[in-house]
Amino acid sequence: MDFDLTDEQRLLRDSVERLVADRYGFEQRRKYAAEPGGWSREMWAQYAELGLLGLPFAEDHGGFGGGAAETMIVMEAFGRALILEPYVATVLLGGGLVQAAGSAAQQAEILPRIAGGETVLAFAHTERQARYDLADVATAARQDGGAWRITGEKGVVLHGDTADTLVVSARVSGGRRDAAGIGLFLVPAEASGVTRRGYPAQDLLHGAEISLHDAPATPLGTPGEGFAAIARVVDRTIAALCAEAVGAMAELHAMTVDYLKTRKQFGRPIGDFQVLQHRSVDMFTALEQARSMAMYATVMADSDDADERARAVSAAKVQIGRSARFVGQEAIQLHGGIGMTMEYKAGHLFKRLTMIDKAYGDADHHLARLAAAGGLFSEAA
Template identity: 45%
Template sequence: MDFSISEEQSMLADSVSRFIDNDYDFERRQKIAASEDGFSKELWQTFAELGWTAVPFAEEDGGLDGGPVEMMLMMQQFGRGLMVEPYLANIVLAGGILRRTATADQKAKWLAPLIEGSLQTALAFAEPQARFDIANIATTAVKDGDDFVLTGKKSLVLNGGHADLLIIPARTSGETTAEDGVTLFAVEANAAGVSMQSYATVDALNAADIELDNVKVSSANVLGTVDQGYAVLQDVIDEATLAVCAEAVGII
């Protein structure tokens, strides 16, 4: 079996490696991590201009048609630089949900600005009681006319404190730990009823604990099919696990 990478993949990895070597030394990383935002908005825009934020998305959506290999090559270099910019949270996690579920209108509204670097996002999948079971979702979404009303708590939401858009898995039917009955919602972070406590993680990333108190969300903000969001969530978490493993290789 041939595990060699293509010329294009090698060029992508080299571009990130050169950036780390020339523009992201440890001293600069520490200054960025200690800043008010905890990451550099200027560098994030540079990532977009270099095409890095577009890598895993389809060409028809403004992306570069990359896959898991490209993502892991980039994450390995990000790990080498101990980078604090929210690539995992924005592109792999939240972007992974949007890539798999968003309609054309939703892509124009959220995916396009994400790729352009102007929208910050977060996937709020973990809950205080869930431990490591991503199907353990106590947050509920109750139908109310053409809307849903979301109530619940999310914990350790990467990039949650900076997010303009939250992607919320919530239970629309079934028992708390059932895989069926999970629906994915796009929720504006400044929506009425959304509150959060933002903090830095031990590795200088941003995270937040989020509470949803009767948050009204339009049916137009459902991502994918009602009650069928768990399989998508599982796929995205699996891909993010690969990304984190690649990042760890770079750190080593």
């Protein structure tokens, strides 16, 4: 049992932290947000140069061969800085799916381009009626001669507005909510039959509603057998989002404690008041419990036991959702008026934390999933 980082991991952490400290201050971030699609191409190139865009890929594919722990390290630093670039969409979701489902040829073609920062991917999966049910896919794929074509509506597609390639889930066979029969397909974002409506989101990331009408598609792996890859990649992504949330919570908590120590009212720092000290302690406890569960999810995210992995990830997502809401709301309250303004980072951290809960299943969804699976501790010792 060991929670220490290896020398390589420490190096990775230091270089990511240095990069965001130098290049991702709050004012700099504001400029990046104003760029097309709401993110910085220059920073994207920087990530590529540091090897972050190929982090989870094999060395043969221009990658770093990193596991969930390396992703956690990067995501925590990204969470502190509120990174806007399509890292999750391209590297973790898009790249992850290519890795999990793609043929050797597809991997060899696409992964090095992701690692090099030459392509941006998005995962067009969620449909309005599905909410958080990963198996609920109505979008249909059919074969027309030798070619596949997809028709359907996809929503809240993270960075779907700026992606050049969409990984689309579509039903090849089975009923609307069957896990079996879901296929994964690559669709060029500019292909005929693809209509995108892009928008900025609450946390300044971008999304898109995407309509597909007989859009030309290339199967990613075997058509109809995509669900296991989706479940695995989404579980890993959730673990990464948990780490991002921990970074954001840690930043928000540190800002709050600093504020309590410097803000003076009634002739003394408000942090002298025990009631405020205790509230910041409760935030700290919520943060550390969340950190523990993010680590747990990280370790379990690479597990091949899908059931065990899903339980761990669900448990972590519940803890993160609860802790993030508590830490976020308390941080705004303890800051008072300044916490309410767009000019101050605390509110932006709160907004991102709030939206992480809504990504890939909120606390209620994952609590129900865990409870239905029998919880974490089996009846027998």
